[in-house]
Amino acid sequence: MPCESEGVAAAVRAAAAVVAEHRVELIDLDRAIGDGDHGENLNRGFAAVVAALDTGTPDTPGGVLKLVATTLISKVGGAAGPLYGTAFLRASAKLGAAADLDVPALLDALRAGLEGVQARGKAVGGDATMVDALIPAVAAAEKAAEDGGDVAAVLTAAADAADRGAESTVDLVPRKGRASYLGERAVGHLDPGARSSALLLRAFAEAAR
Amino acid sequence: MSVGIVLVSHSAKLAEGLAELAAQMAPDVTIVPAGGLSDGSIGTDYDEVVAATQRADSGAGVVLLYDLGSAQMTAELAVESLADPSAAIVADGPLVEGAIAAAVAAQAGRDRKAVAEAVAAAGLPEDLAPAEATDGGAEIELELRNEVGLHARPAAVLVRSLSEFDAEVTVRLGDQEADGHSVLALMSLGARQGDRIRVQARGPQASAALDKAKELVDGNFGE
Numbered sequence: 001m002p003c004e005s006e007g008v009a010a011a012v013r014a015a016a017a018v019v020a021e022h023r024v025e026l027i028d029l030d031r032a033i034g035d036g037d038h039g040e041n042l043n044r045g046f047a048a049v050v051a052a053l054d055t056g057t058p059d060t061p062g063g064v065l066k067l068v069a070t071t072l073i074s075k076v077g078g079a080a081g082p083l084y085g086t087a088f089l090r091a092s093a094k095l096g097a098a099a100d101l102d103v104p105a106l107l108d109a110l111r112a113g114l115e116g117v118q119a120r121g122k123a124v125g126g127d128a129t130m131v132d133a134l135i136p137a138v139a140a141a142e143k144a145a146e147d148g149g150d151v152a153a154v155l156t157a158a159a160d161a162a163d164r165g166a167e168s169t170v171d172l173v174p175r176k177g178r179a180s181y182l183g184e185r186a187v188g189h190l191d192p193g194a195r196s197s198a199l200l201l202r203a204f205a206e207a208a209r
Numbered sequence: 210m211s212v213g214i215v216l217v218s219h220s221a222k223l224a225e226g227l228a229e230l231a232a233q234m235a236p237d238v239t240i241v242p243a244g245g246l247s248d249g250s251i252g253t254d255y256d257e258v259v260a261a262t263q264r265a266d267s268g269a270g271v272v273l274l275y276d277l278g279s280a281q282m283t284a285e286l287a288v289e290s291l292a293d294p295s296a297a298i299v300a301d302g303p304l305v306e307g308a309i310a311a312a313v314a315a316q317a318g319r320d321r322k323a324v325a326e327a328v329a330a331a332g333l334p335e336d337l338a339p340a341e342a343t344d345g346g347a348e349i350e351l352e353l354r355n356e357v358g359l360h361a362r363p364a365a366v367l368v369r370s371l372s373e374f375d376a377e378v379t380v381r382l383g384d385q386e387a388d389g390h391s392v393l394a395l396m397s398l399g400a401r402q403g404d405r406i407r408v409q410a411r412g413p414q415a416s417a418a419l420d421k422a423k424e425l426v427d428g429n430f431g432e
Contacts, residue, residue, distance in 0.1 A: 037252065073286060077252030079279035082286050120282050177278055 003101040003151055003208065008061040009053055011207035012068055016046035018203040019196070029192035033179040037078045038192040045076035045084075062095030065109070079177060080193065083117050083130065090116035103145050103154055110138050110158065121176060128172035128179065128186070130193035136161040137201055155205035162201045166194035212315040212324045213239040213265025216308055217258055217275040217284045221245030231308045234365040234392065235316035240308075241265045253283040262287055262297055270321040271297040272311055274328060276304050297321070300328035306393055307331040313365050313392050317372040331393055346377075346411035349419050355429035358401035363430035364392045370421050376412035378422070389422075 003011075019026075019042050026039030049071045058064050065088045073085035091109035098105060114134045123129040140161035144154045169191035177193070179186045214231070218224040224244025232240050243261035246252040258273075265271045273284045281299065288297045298321050300307065307328035314327035355363060359380075371378050371389055378389030382404060387394035389408065400406050406426075410418045425431075 035251075041252065073255050077246045077250075077254060079282060081253075081255065082279065082282035085286065086282075120285070121278075 003061065004099060005057060005060050005064050007208075008064045008101060009057045011204045012064060013050055013053065014207040015200050015203040016050045018199050019043050019046045022196075022199055026192050026196055029190055029195055033174065033182055033186040033189045034192065035078075035178050038080060038196065041076045041078040042080050042084075042196055045072040045081060048072075048075040060095070060097055060099055061101040061105075062092045062097060065089075065092035065095065068092075079121070080196065083121050083193070086116040086120040087113035088116075101151065103149070103151055106151055106154055107138075107141060107145055110141050114138050123176040126172060127176045128169040128174035128191045128194070129176050130191070130197040132169050132172070132191065133162040133165040133194040133197040133201075136165040137197075152205065152208040155201065155208050159198065159201040159205040162194075162198035166190060166198040169194045210267050210269050211235075211238050211318060212269045212321045213241065213267060213271040214308065214311050214315060214324075215258065215261045215265050215271055215273040215284075216240065216242050216244070216304070217253060217261075217273055217280045218242070218244035218304070219251045219253055219276055219280060221249065223276065227305060227308050230305075231312040233362065234309055235312035238312055238315040239265050239267060240312060253280045255283050255287060258283055258287040259290060262291065266296060272315070272321050272324045272328065273297060273299045274302065274304055274307050274311065275299065298325040300325040302328035302330075302332045309361075310391070310393060313368055316365075317369055319372075330391070346409050347415050347419055348407055348409040349423060350405055350407050351423060351426040352405050353400055353402055353426060355426075355432045356402055357432075358404060359395050359398060359406070361392070361396060363425075363432075364395040366430045367395065367422065367425055368392050370425060371418055374410075374412075374414040374418040374421065376410045376415045376418040378408065378410045378418055381407040381409065 023039040023043045027036055030036045030038035049068050052067055052071050058067055069085045069088035073081050090112040094108040094112040095105055123131045125132060125135050137158040141154045141158040144157035173184055174180045174186045216224045216227050221244040224242030228240045228242040241261040241264050243258045246254050262271050275281045275284050284299045288294050288299055310327040310331040311324050314324045368390055380387050380389050382398045382400045385398055387398045408422045
């Protein structure tokens with residue numbers, strides 16, 4: 001079943017709730033290998049997104065994602081702002097003015113989001129960043145769509161793969177961001193950006209069911 | 210009208226302090242600090258960077274410098290959001306040395322591409338190379354009598370003055386040689402009061418450039 005702008009807005013609100021719930025976990029993950037601001041920054045950003053949605057939901061899925069993008073860019077204050085902001089901005093541009101989000105549009109949006117993160121952060125797979133959650137997520141989404149999955153099935157496949165991808169960062173030496181200054185000493189730690197990417201995809205998948 | 214400079218930092222204090230330091234070298238350049246979040250905490254504020262970039266542009270464009278990763282991303286996003294993204298450049302280089310180099314280049318009337326290149330060059334050690342044998346060109350020897358020698362302000366005065374001449378200028382102290390168009394290279398010579406420097410110039414206005422250098426050194430750089 002395709003998803004209209006109200007459905008996308010509900011998924012974004014669900015994601016905001018998940019970020020709030022995992023705020024301390026993300027802070028602790030980031031404190032171990034970075035500057036400890038990821039949970040706080042992301043929570044501030046998504047709280048601002050919810051406040052913006054409270055003043056009115058845009059008419060299209062693309063409009064909702066654009067509101068998410070501009071709010072995160074303005075309010076987050078750390079690397080997650082420009083990275084997630086660019087991801088949602090590129091995804092929203094792909095969706096254009098379409099009234100519904102169907103499976104092909106969802107795949108386009110996911111691919112555009114990943115490309116946005118990579119263009120902004122210059123990270124590749126294996127750098128121990130959110131890209132390590134997003135690359136397998138996009139691949140799994142494509143596979144689920146090929147197998148005839150609906151929006152919920154595609155997002156669930158993406159979330160499952162993102163979880164595994166995020167876990168893989170534990171064994172990696174970070175090559176981007178603040179954690180890269182630690183080098184080998186960061187091995188054994190889960191990347192907070194990869195973890196938050198997986199959390200967001202899981203929240204979207206749960207909301208789509 | 211000179212290129213404006215925006216300093217993007219996670220810390221308001223860092224950006225403000227650096228703007229103060231760089232302004233000493235470039236009294237006519239607009240240098241706008243954009244550091245920290247609006248509530249005073251650590252982070253980079255996209256809206257503030259956009260506003261700072263607009264404020265710094267007096268028509269010749271803007272060069273933005275950043276401290277760490279996410280400040281770079283915020284600066285790049287801000288530039289992409291401008292009505293004319295080509296009006297601003299996010300420069301790669303060390304923040305402190307780069308800001309000084311950018312301020313001096315902007316003060317000398319260089320365009321934004323040259324100012325951004327000055328930031329990048331500030332991270333390279335090549336400016337301070339071992340002296341090679343002299344091959345042609347004019348050379349004079351001067352004794353530094355001013356109190357601080359070729360320190361920051363005098364070096365900036367010298368670079369600024371020499372930029373008006375069509376001449377390649379190098380300055381030597383002992384067996385070390387520095388580019389006479391780079392404040393940082395001149396400062397790295399560590400020339401102090403009482404040191405004798407040899408100034409060498411090549412090009413159509415070589416002798417005029419040397420006359421100017423002599424005038425500045427003899428006049429203690431206006432101290």
